[in-house]
Amino acid sequence: MSLLQFTAKGIYCPVGKFYIDPWQPVDFAVITHAHGDHARWGSRYYLAHEFSQPILKVRLGPDTVIETLPYGVTKNINGVKLSLHPAGHIIGSAQVRLEYKGFVSVVSGDYKTENDGISTPFEPLRCNEFVTESTFGLPIYNWLGQVQIFDNIKQWILRNQSNGRTSIFIAYSLGKAQRLMKGLEGVANIFVHSSIERLNEAIRSASITLPHAKQWTSDTPRTALQNSIVILPPSLLGTNMIKKIPHGAIAICSGWMQVRGNRRWQSVDAGFAVSDHADWRGLLDTIRYTGAEKVYVTHGYTATFSKYLNEIGIAAQEVITQYGSDEEAEADNSKEAISPEV
Known part of the structure; x- marks a missing residue:
């Protein structure tokens, strides 16, 4: 069983009939955070954490229709129980937890496991399937405290x-x-x-x-x-x-x-080395904690990281998405006007 489909428009929950961080305009978009590669203009209706709303209004336009939820509050969407939980990435960032008939999926977006003193600290979640980033999915990337x-x-x-x-x-x-x-x-x-x-x-x-x-x-x-x-x-x-x-x-x-x-x-x-993404240890510790039977690996070192997870006995699959990274743009000296973090 899976609650998620990876489509040309983005991550889709067919039972709930909504997308999570779609990269094309859709009717109903659930947004993990307000960075430009995860929150794109053009959808009819948005749902995000309450801290993200004013940022999204700046970036998507003042007339954008945005419903908000605080962390941990459940909303029933076509029988799917949806709730937002701290991702620790930036202010207002959230993991999207979905539950349907006892099966739990978590789409983490971008996340950071150490408390940075300004974002709501990361909350690890148990689930059946987990979607993780892998921006720094190599052993060399281990942050100082x-x-x-x-x-x-x-x-x-x-x-x-x-x-x-x-x-x-x-x-x-x-x-x-x-x-x-x-x-x-x-x-x-x-x-x-x-x-x-x-x-x-x-x-x-x-x-x-x-x-x-x-x-x-x-x-x-x-x-x-x-x-x-x-x-x-x-x-x-x-x-x-x-x-x-x-x-x-x-x-x-x-x-x-x-x-x-x-x-x-x-x-x-x-x-x-100041990063708003989980390092190697943070990624592995998080994935192990979830207890997920299946892990989907998005943006970053997807092939290498998913291969390693399979080698250590965690069923993982590389997923190609259109998410980028603020870190990648910094390394490439990209212009902010065309980077994912605009």
């Missing part, structure tokens, strides 16, 4: 301040930027790009408290930026705008920075 990661970042900022340099972080406008703001609160004055501030306003409208940050523009006085923190989207990397920040030291925050070669290739001053 949250405290150690930010201690390393703070030390880098202090060294920059001692040399009169401004610390510039390249981070996606939704998710990574807010995580950096939270982790670096009180270290120095924080400036953010307008694309980040626009989403900060949407997040605050959902009664979520974010650290104070000022909006940065190319006209922000040089004296105000000295020894400060500036968070910018990847689209500005290598542009004349970023060069207007005096004495800037640039760091990319991405899981791909686990590999030193990526740091050198980007020609920046530092790289920190």
Whole structure:
């Protein structure tokens, strides 16, 4: 038995007659989170977590019809019991749990197993079938703990301040930027790009408290930026705008920075392996906990990871989807305007 079909439009629940994170317009779309590769414009009706609603309105348009659910509340859709549970990926991210006649399916979307201090912490779920990402589905990707990661970042900022340099972080406008703001609160004055501030306003409208940050523009006085923190989207990397920040030291925050070669290739001053995705251990621990009889592996190292799961006795199948990754775009130095995380 399965509650899911993988179709040309996306992941479909035929009993419930709805799609989960479809990549083509449909009548009823259940959304795991507000990143652009999972929440696409054009569907008639959306269902998402209540924290995601104001972000989705910014990204999909103010007239978009969006129903919301809090975590753990069940909605019956054509006999399917649907509930949303924390995915820990970004603010408002959710795993979609489906139950029908005692059979349970979980579509996890993107997820992160360590508490980042700003997203609702990940909740592992038991199920019969589980859909997992595999963005970092290789043994080399094992993250440092949250405290150690930010201690390393703070030390880098202090060294920059001692040399009169401004610390510039390249981070996606939704998710990574807010995580950096939270982790670096009180270290120095924080400036953010307008694309980040626009989403900060949407997040605050959902009664979520974010650290104070000022909006940065190319006209922000040089004296105000000295020894400060500036968070910018990847689209500005290598542009004349970023060069207007005096004495800037640039760091990319991405899981791909686990590999030193990526740091050198980007020609920046530092790289920190800050990822909003589960690492190798997080993926395996989660899948083992689910107890799922079948695991479907989407976007990332799908072939390698599904092969490994089968080798250790977990029935797994690679599934081709149109989901991308903020991490992939950072590694490729893609423009934010065409990346999945717009």
